Amino acid sequence: MLQNKIKAVLLVLPAVLVAGCSSLPTLDGDPDHDPAQGGIPEGVTLTPFDTSYPAVGNLDPALRKALQQAATDARQRKVDIRIASGWRTKEYQQKLLDGAIEKYGSLEEARKYVNTPEKSTHVSGKAVDVAPTRAADWLIQHGEKYGLCQVYANEMWHFELLTAPGGTCPPARTDAAG
Template identity: 80%
Template sequence: MLRNKIMAALLVLPALVIAGCSGATALADDPDHDPAQGGIPEDVTLTPFDTDYPAVGNLDPDLRNALQKAATDARQYKVDIRIASGWRTKEYQRKLLEGGIEKYGSLEKARKYVNTPEESTHVSGKAVDVAPTRADDWLNRHGEKYGLCQVYANEMWHFELLTTPGGKCPPTRANAAG
């Protein structure tokens, strides 16, 4: 439940930033739905195999390969791994952070949920947010087999390639701020 509320908040942050714009301008400037910036259109569901979309195609090749292997294995257990967010441009990340500041009231509070463009591993293609919750749970239990690790305790959906396949994941950090 908390994961869904946090994900929903993160997904609407860009809309908060562009509030007040005309509808046509808002859609054109909304990186949340602009594939070129790493956004995912509302009517699209991405898997780790949808490399035509920059959110997946611009992921680090080793991370993408590990996700594809995990997704293939997860299907045997009727678990579908979807990509909620992957690679993003610095501009998209900046808009997410600005929206977080507006929502939470300060940079310090927003940083618990949104990293800066300079520090975001999404911008470098080294992080992916996975959905739905069942997939997050499956990866949290089996991700080490692929080198995939949950990074932040408050984001069960955020994974990075932090160990060798079969290795031990490092302890989670409290949040994106540390």
């Protein structure tokens, strides 16, 4: 059933984008792939410039601008910065936390990887997860130029705007719980 919904979105999406329509298809509330909740449909690759998707468009404007500047510079060095996750609804964040509790066996362990909806900087639009690993590595090395900092030592992909461009990033915290 879900695969059929995904196929339907993938078939409709190009037409939606070509038509310039700002309304994106949803998948009946499945936050993992529902753009309205901050999800990214399967088969879709987002860049910091894909602002028609809420995962990018609902990011804090200063964070989005810094990401766009970094992506432009990285591209000149043949590094493509993609958005693996950006802004999310509280409901989507809760689903991720619930999944982590199931995976790790307790809230305490899950919190090392996933914040609560009340504490998540993804929910406020102030955090972004980048991909692929090469892009995250590039941002770890060059992110301070844009004010972008790796926040958690156990999540090389998670960045927030934590310093002025050209400033010094604070040391990465051990994990999301600390």
